[in-house]
Each structure stands twice: as structure tokens, then as C-alpha cells.
Amino acid sequence: MRAFQTTVLERKEAVERTLATEPFEAGWAGEAIFFVEAHELAGGSLLARVQISPDGIRWIDEGTARASLDGPGHAVIRVTHFGGWLRLVLDAPPGGGGATQITVHLALKE
Amino acid sequence: MNHTIAFPPGLSRFQPLGTILCYDDFDTGANGWLDLKPNYRFEGFEPRKGAVDMTRWGPTMLSSATFAFPGTHGSMTGTYSLKLTTRPVANPYQAIPAPGSLGHALKRLSVHRPAGLLQFEMWYAYTPEQDRIGLGEKDIRAFGFLFDLQDAEYRYMPGVRYLNAVDGELVQRWQYCNADGVTDAEWEYGTEGWCKRGIDPQWFGRRYADGHTDGFKYVPDGAQRLCYNESDDKINWLYLRFQVDLATRSYVELQSGDRVFDLRGLSPTLVPAYANIEGLLNPLLWVETDTDRRVFLYVDSIVVSVA
Numbered sequence: 001m002r003a004f005q006t007t008v009l010e011r012k013e014a015v016e017r018t019l020a021t022e023p024f025e026a027g028w029a030g031e032a033i034f035f036v037e038a039h040e041l042a043g044g045s046l047l048a049r050v051q052i053s054p055d056g057i058r059w060i061d062e063g064t065a066r067a068s069l070d071g072p073g074h075a076v077i078r079v080t081h082f083g084g085w086l087r088l089v090l091d092a093p094p095g096g097g098g099a100t101q102i103t104v105h106l107a108l109k110e
Numbered sequence: 111m112n113h114t115i116a117f118p119p120g121l122s123r124f125q126p127l128g129t130i131l132c133y134d135d136f137d138t139g140a141n142g143w144l145d146l147k148p149n150y151r152f153e154g155f156e157p158r159k160g161a162v163d164m165t166r167w168g169p170t171m172l173s174s175a176t177f178a179f180p181g182t183h184g185s186m187t188g189t190y191s192l193k194l195t196t197r198p199v200a201n202p203y204q205a206i207p208a209p210g211s212l213g214h215a216l217k218r219l220s221v222h223r224p225a226g227l228l229q230f231e232m233w234y235a236y237t238p239e240q241d242r243i244g245l246g247e248k249d250i251r252a253f254g255f256l257f258d259l260q261d262a263e264y265r266y267m268p269g270v271r272y273l274n275a276v277d278g279e280l281v282q283r284w285q286y287c288n289a290d291g292v293t294d295a296e297w298e299y300g301t302e303g304w305c306k307r308g309i310d311p312q313w314f315g316r317r318y319a320d321g322h323t324d325g326f327k328y329v330p331d332g333a334q335r336l337c338y339n340e341s342d343d344k345i346n347w348l349y350l351r352f353q354v355d356l357a358t359r360s361y362v363e364l365q366s367g368d369r370v371f372d373l374r375g376l377s378p379t380l381v382p383a384y385a386n387i388e389g390l391l392n393p394l395l396w397v398e399t400d401t402d403r404r405v406f407l408y409v410d411s412i413v414v415s416v417a
Contacts, residue, residue, distance in 0.1 A: 022197060057241055
């Protein structure tokens with residue numbers, strides 16, 4: 001059977017300007033999905049982009065895995081071939097006044 | 111019934127009691143060890159409000175122990191260990207722990223035989239995130255282990271903590287859990303809440319300048335330097351064994367590396383049983399940062415055994 005792991009990286013967390021999820025080691029997994037839920041969203045679109053890293057310190061945009069949330073609701077970001085580390089960066093809409101609140105799940109599968 | 115059991119070679123570095131409840135090598139997955147979260151069962155799926163924010167502890171994950179300069183460390187056997195993490199945030203030692211300043215992993219079990227000896231063993235290592243130059247040993251405040259237990263009469267948490275540093279000064283002494291003489295309100299930082307004294311000592315209980323807390327007392331002759339190594343990206347696997355007696359609800363001994371600390375005569379604090387958790391047997395690990403820096407506890411493998 002294939003190993004599987006879901007971690008709740010953020011729960012109902014405010015995004016003031018930019019929020020990066022905690023560094024997460026995922027070297028054992030072949031595929032990943034970030035589930036992003038925007039509970040509140042003010043001022044425009046919330047941008048989410050996956051970053052990868054050689055060491056958990058230096059982070060680089062993965063380049064293909066990204067999504068935009070235009071209102072409260074869910075987004076799904078799939079990523080494969082990511083090496084050992086994953087995180088998600090969320091860029092809050094300008095002028096949102098801190099009214100953007102998100103939950104992020106990371107689902108990993110072998 | 112006669113049993114014939116193939117002995118896994120990895121077990122030979124442990125000293126289990128007669129019945130092994132679990133032998134968890136994290137090359138085979140998380141084996142049921144997961145993040146500690148509060149009870150999300152109130153209006154809006156919110157937890158209770160209290161003095162400590164229990165919703166933001168650092169995430170636990172399977173780790174290859176990969177660093178910028180040496181690359182992948184791997185684990186003691188194989189590639190993966192269980193890694194407990196904190197967020198890069200800490201309050202001064204004597205303040206209430208900051209949200210995210212600890213990381214936990216626990217496994218949820220229950221008793222299956224009359225009360226006797228209960229033992230936890232692990233091979234582990236610890237280091238901070240190598241995000242700055244120098245040696246970060248003093249940035250790790252503490253790591254610890256406890257059993258969360260409840261029988262027909264009492265809930266109690268026997269456990270041990272390695273207090274490594276207090277506000278940037280190395281301490282490096284073992285402590286054991288005991289909250290005798292503390293009121294429940296004092297325990298929860300002056301709020302008359304739900305938690306009872308002695309329960310969740312990793313974050314409850316006032317902390318004092320000399321490093322002891324309302325819930326952690328120093329083990330007699332408990333000073334010990336561990337093999338931290340000379341750089342934050344070099345980890346050495348360390349051995350810990352901790353034994354309690356459920357029949358007498360008391361401590362037996364702690365082994366760290368080649369040293370054995372006799373804990374006989376010491377006891378955890380007993381409080382009246384909580385609802386819904388009779389028979390609870392949860393082993394729990396945690397790590398705590400001392401400054402604005404993530405710290406990590408890597409666990410190669412664990413054995414929980416009873417006799």
C-alpha cells in the first residue's frame with residue numbers, strides 16, 4: 001500500500017501581506033496536493049505558489065504549481081517532482097486590511 | 111501457546127520489557143505518531159480559549175535529515191526519522207510559551223493488561239535550523255517525553271525533560287514531572303480553567319529563573335552533557351530509556367546514553383480522572399526552542415513495552 005500523510009500547516013491564519021507555510025520535508029512522497037481554503041478574503045485575489053528547496057533554508061518558486069483565489073472558497077495545487085522540501089507562499093491582496101484568513105492542508109502520497 | 115518470533119535486528123539496540131506494545135521504525139512511516147492539537151469541538155469547531163495557544167505548534171514530519179552542507183544525513187537505520195519542529199518564535203523562559211515555540215508528536219494507545227511496568231525507549235538527535243553561522247546548541251531550550259495515563263481513579267503524566275538552555279545559557283540537566291503543592295489556577299497561569307495541575311507540563315506551570323517549573327523538578331545528580339557535535343548540521347543518534355510503574359503510579363528509572371538515573375521514590379502528581387479517557391496510554395514527545403529559531407528533534411525509532 002502507498003504511504004499517505006496529511007498535515008494541517010495553517011488553520012484560520014490571517015495573511016497580512018505574505019505568509020509562507022512552515023518548511024515541510026516530503027522526500028518520501030512522489031506527489032503532493034496543497035488544499036487552500038480562504039475563509040475570508042478582502043481586497044482582491046489571493047495568490048498561492050509552491051516553493052521547493054535544497055535544504056529547507058533557501059526557497060525557490062517551483063514555477064508551475066500556483067493558484068489564485070478570487071473569493072472565499074477552496075483552491076487545489078498539485079505538485080510532483082519536488083525533491084525533499086515543500087512550502088506554500090500566499091500573497092494577500094493589497095489593501096486587504098488583514099481580513100484574509102486561510103487554512104492550508106498538505107496531502108502527501110508515496 | 112508456544113510462540114516463535116523472528117527477532118528484528120533493529121530491536122537489539124533496545125532493552126524492551128517482556129511485551130512490546132510497539133516497535134516504530136520511521137522508515138516504515140509515521141506509525142501513528144502525529145501532531146498534538148487541541149479539542150476542536152466547540153462553536154465553529156473552535157477549541158477552548160486559555161492562557162496557552164495550542165493551535166500553532168510546529169508540524170511533525172518524516173525527515174531525511176537533509177542539511178545545506180553535508181546533504182542528507184539519513185537516520186540511524188535507513189533514511190527517515192520522525193522530526194518534531196517548532197516555529198521560529200520564543201518568549202523569555204519565565205513567560206508563557208509563545209504560540210509555535212514547541213512541537214509535539216504523540217501516539218494514542220490504551221491499556222490492555224493489569225498495571226505493571228511501562229517503558230519508553232528511543233534513539234534520537236536534536237539540532238536547530240542551520241539558518242545562521244556559529245553553533246546553535248544554546249538555542250534549543252528543551253526536549254522531553256511523558257506518558258499521558260489514566261486509570262480508574264487518576265490521570266497523571268510521568269515524564270522527563272532535558273532542560274538544555276534557559277535564555278541562551280546552557281543548563282543541560284534532566285528533570286522529572288511533578289506538580290505537587292501547586293493549585294490548578296496557578297498551573298494554568300492564573301486562569302481557573304479546565305486543566306488540572308500536573309497535566310500538560312510541557313507548557314503549563316510557572317517557570318522560574320533557575321530552570322525548574324511548577325511541573326518539572328531536577329533529577330538528583332541529573333546533569334549530563336549529550337553528544338551534540340561541533341556543527342548544527344551534524345547529528346549523533348542518542349539513546350533514552352524511561353520506565354514507570356503503573357501499579358504504584360511512580361517512577362522507576364531513566365537511562366540516557368550510558369547513564370542510569372534512579373528515580374525510585376519519586377512520583378508524578380495524581381489528579382482525579384477526566385471524562386472519556388479511562389485506560390488512556392499516550393506516549394508523547396516534544397521539543398521547545400529558546401529563541402527566534404526553529405529547533406528539531408529527530409527520532410529514528412521507538413519501542414514501548416510493558417511487563
